Amino acid sequence: MTLKIGVIGTGAIGKEHIHRITHKLKGAQVVAVSDVNLEQARAVVEGENLQAKVYERGVDVINASDVDALIVTSWGPTHEEFVLASIAAGKPVFCEKPLAVTAEGCRQIVDAEMAAGRKLVQVGFMRRFDQSYRQLKQVLTANTIGAPLILNCSHRNPQSPSSDFSGDMALTDSCVHEFDVLRWLLDDDYVSAQVIQPRKTRLCDAELQDPHVILLRTRQGIHISIESFVNCQYGYDIQCQVVGETGTANLPEPASVPVRREAKLSSDILVSWKDRFIDAFDVEFQEWIDATVRGEMTGPSAWDGYVVALTGDACVKAKYSGQIEPIELPECPAFYR
Ligand SMILES: NC(=O)c1ccc[n+]([C@@H]2O[C@H](COP(=O)([O-])OP(=O)(O)OC[C@H]3O[C@@H](n4cnc5c(N)ncnc54)[C@H](O)[C@@H]3O)[C@@H](O)[C@H]2O)c1
Numbered sequence: 001m002t003l004k005i006g007v008i009g010t011g012a013i014g015k016e017h018i019h020r021i022t023h024k025l026k027g028a029q030v031v032a033v034s035d036v037n038l039e040q041a042r043a044v045v046e047g048e049n050l051q052a053k054v055y056e057r058g059v060d061v062i063n064a065s066d067v068d069a070l071i072v073t074s075w076g077p078t079h080e081e082f083v084l085a086s087i088a089a090g091k092p093v094f095c096e097k098p099l100a101v102t103a104e105g106c107r108q109i110v111d112a113e114m115a116a117g118r119k120l121v122q123v124g125f126m127r128r129f130d131q132s133y134r135q136l137k138q139v140l141t142a143n144t145i146g147a148p149l150i151l152n153c154s155h156r157n158p159q160s161p162s163s164d165f166s167g168d169m170a171l172t173d174s175c176v177h178e179f180d181v182l183r184w185l186l187d188d189d190y191v192s193a194q195v196i197q198p199r200k201t202r203l204c205d206a207e208l209q210d211p212h213v214i215l216l217r218t219r220q221g222i223h224i225s226i227e228s229f230v231n232c233q234y235g236y237d238i239q240c241q242v243v244g245e246t247g248t249a250n251l252p253e254p255a256s257v258p259v260r261r262e263a264k265l266s267s268d269i270l271v272s273w274k275d276r277f278i279d280a281f282d283v284e285f286q287e288w289i290d291a292t293v294r295g296e297m298t299g300p301s302a303w304d305g306y307v308v309a310l311t312g313d314a315c316v317k318a319k320y321s322g323q324i325e326p327i328e329l330p331e332c333p334a335f336y337r
């Protein structure tokens with residue numbers, strides 16, 4: 001069976017996903033697209049040589065009779081509406097992060113999915129599908145470095161990731177990837193957050209605080225430090241080091257040829273999330289397509305999206321209070337265990 005997909009949002013990542021589904025992956029076809037920028041949606045259909053209808057409204061893609069499943073890659077504040085409409089239509093939906101821009105919005109989605117009685121929602125936390133994170137998890141699972149005690153992580157973008165990047169988006173839009181992948185890596189949850197605002201870089205919008213340092217504590221007492229620096233200038237650099245009782249384990253660097261030349265040793269650093277996680281996105285979508293065809297949902301769930309949003313909210317609160325703020329997670333419903 002070929003899974004017939006409708007895509008809402010044909011911007012940067014929407015285009016990427018349409019391309020990989022059409023030209024790289026197996027088992028799915030994009031049959032409908034929508035974007036408030038209709039011209040752009042039409043250009044993507046033409047550029048990718050798709051046999052797909054272009055709809056003015058996302059909700060019409062969701063309700064189209066030939067669409068089996070949805071991909072939501074529109075602007076973050078629209079996600080909640082489209083995910084809820086997909087659940088109401090009884091159709092599986094892959095939603096790019098954030099699941100919703102508020103924790104309340106994520107909770108509505110969790111409640112709607114549980115009421116529907118079937119897992120339909122997957123959230124685009126692609127790092128769980130990245131080979132280097134999977135290798136790091138294997139090292140921890142094999143107990144190679146003993147119990148994890150401390151994590152030192154960095155999330156660095158060369159420049160602010162989008163033109164509308166503002167306010168606390170470093171905490172609610174960028175570091176969501178760390179919030180998700182680290183609890184998955186450790187099989188743990190967070191209990192508190194503290195946010196430090198170091199000296200600001202001059203090389204960004206004057207109103208933006210950049211960088212941030214986020215300190216999280218987990219139920220097992222593991223201390224996590226995340227440096228978020230979204231205008232670091234030099235590249236797209238994601239780091240994670242786990243300090244365990246008997247050793248340390250680092251997230252492997254993306255492969256690059258070390259060059260020795262003119263008394264220097266150098267290797268390339270990537271500059272975009274598109275390249276750093278290109279293979280992870282491919283694996284993420286192939287697994288989603290295959291699971292959806294089997295009638296299953298195996299990736300990061302709406303509950304994961306909700307936990308991440310609660311963590312982001314606690315970080316925003318901690319940023320302005322200057323205090324260590326508790327992260328109070330409700331018990332995970334049996335539906336998601
Ligand atoms: N997983 C990742 O690493 C990753 C990377 C980039 C973006 N994202 C997420 O993907 C989403 C899109 O990001 P992007 O970089 O492609 O942004 P973008 O601005 O390039 O694209 C967003 C698109 O959504 C469209 N849009 C806005 N409102 C809409 C509506 N009501 N109906 C249909 N289309 C609408 C816009 O016209 C635009 O084309 C964001 O939520 C972002 O956080 C995730």
Ligand SMILES: O[C@H]1[C@H](O)[C@@H](O)[C@H](O)[C@@H](O)[C@H]1O
Nearest residue numbers: 157161173174175177230273
């Ligand atoms: O939307 C983007 C994307 O998710 C990237 O992976 C991340 O590095 C950026 O900081 C974020 O804002």
